[in-house]
């Protein structure tokens with residue numbers, strides 16, 4: 001039996017000591033042990049981790065098999081090449097890259113070369129949509145991949161070297177708040193951040209009464225930037241004044257919604273902005289312990305955050321606040337706030353029944369506020385300049401500044417900071433204009449309904465805020481915009497979309513678990529040219545019977561977009577049905 005080394009056991013105990021409950025260390029401990037064992041886990045190792053942490057073997061095994069980053073069902077080779085093939089990646093040439101690697105190495109998805117050197121997998125969106133195609137090798141992202149770069153990468157890996165292949169990102173700002181430090185050299189260091197005015201607002205906030213900060217955030221009308229758009233100040237107000245339990249603040253850095261790659265711009269390039277926002281928010285909420293739950297694939301960004309937190313602590317900025325960076329392990333549903341809390345408690349990331357809402361009973365049964373990275377990074381501006389300055393941008397349809405990620409068929413895919421309500425056409429112009437002939441556009445991440453070019457011509461044109469998106473029959477969501485050109489077919493896009501949700505369904509609700517699987521098989525049949533009359537109606541029936549009948553919004557997040565694709569592009573689907 002393979003035994004864990006003593007030093008790993010000591011490290012696991014150190015991780016446990018950071019959390020109010022040691023069970024929270026389960027995911028980080030499994031990640032650590034997997035890394036120390038050639039990127040693979042075995043049942044024995046999982047049992048040993050369970051014994052150190054003090055949870056049952058079955059619970060630890062359930063966790064290890066739930067998250068896609070744990071390699072337990074199948075061993076992987078020394079280099080695990082993971083090609084992201086989600087929608088934006090597909091739109092930007094991922095299939096060509098996947099097929100090339102597959103032919104070059106002579107292996108298919110899930111297979112390992114006979115020498116044990118390479119395993120090839122396709123994976124879901126890696127939050128790098130502006131720089132797709134992406135190949136993740138073990139912990140490292142290789143972005144904007146070309147055939148030449150793949151050759152270079154594989155040659156180098158054969159020589160035992162993980163090469164450095166830097167990429168340039170497209171970005172621009174019209175507001176100069178969230179991306180203020182994006183182009184500044186060494187902006188991740190506290191000295192540079194402070195030189196540019198950083199942490200002054202925290203000093204101001206610490207002298208303010210918590211209720212005054214909450215009132216300012218309420219009057220700014222800031223709405224959460226994680227996708228649902230719930231008013232932040234209102235959410236903060238749900239923490240009971242009579243509460244005797246600890247209050248926890250969690251920053252949601254899961255960035256899992258396909259088409260979304262905005263939060264990493266703050267996390268990796270201006271971590272102190274987030275830390276300052278969190279420290280101000282924690283003061284307003286009376287929280288002494290905060291967490292950054294960050295997707296597991298961003299482990300190098302987690303290192304940047306940990307270093308920045310250490311710097312802030314040493315500099316005396318955090319006073320009695322502690323911030324723990326907690327890595328997820330590959331599960332889209334863990335972006336949903338209650339699934340995230342379960343995951344942080346060292347469990348499978350299964351969404352909880354609501355109510356109770358997290359503000360009443362969240363992490364460890366205590367009042368908890370979950371906010372997105374961008375939301376928390378917007379707080380210093382509001383506290384420094386006042387709500388009025390924030391509302392000078394945007395309108396009643398949505399106030400303030402916002403990060404938009406633009407990917408797919410545009411000339412300069414990237415992240416753009418703009419006022420809320422910017423006309424979509426202006427945003428597309430910032431992203432270098434459309435490449436080719438657009439047939440559809442998704443404006444708020446994969447879970448919002450697609451729009452057609454004809455629909456965009458209606459009225460004064462779509463504006464990127466909550467109200468205008470609703471008027472056009474879609475949602476602002478996370479602000480992830482994907483432009484689809486006529487190089488692609490909508491039935492193919494619909495199939496790949498539902499394959500993603502089917503893969504990510506946590507399985508708790510029968511309509512979501514079985515419905516997504518049924519839609520995959522029916523759309524596959526249609527795309528393969530084997531569709532029969534009545535198949536499309538069946539898909540639509542499933543969509544109608546999933547929507548509103550699930551525990552978390554995921555069911556609706558695919559039922560509505562799939563239904564929209566079928567109804568708006570009906571002839572494209574019908575063309576494929578020959579029987």
Ligand SMILES: Cc1cc2nc3c(=O)[nH]c(=O)nc-3n(C[C@H](O)[C@H](O)[C@H](O)COP(=O)(O)O)c2cc1C
Nearest residue numbers: 224225226252254255256335336337371372375553
């Ligand atoms: C399936 C699913 C995935 C989600 N993924 C994310 C995510 O990756 N990041 C995020 O901030 N919010 C995500 N959310 C929204 C969160 O549940 C929650 O509303 C958000 O973190 C609250 O922060 P905000 O109020 O600042 O937006 C997701 C929701 C669902 C249903």
Ligand code: SF4
Nearest residue numbers: 506508509512550552
């Ligand atoms: S809707 Fe899907 S993802 Fe959400 S809880 Fe139900 S089964 Fe899980």
Ligand code: FES
Nearest residue numbers: 089125126128129
């Ligand atoms: S689809 Fe490639 S990172 Fe999002």
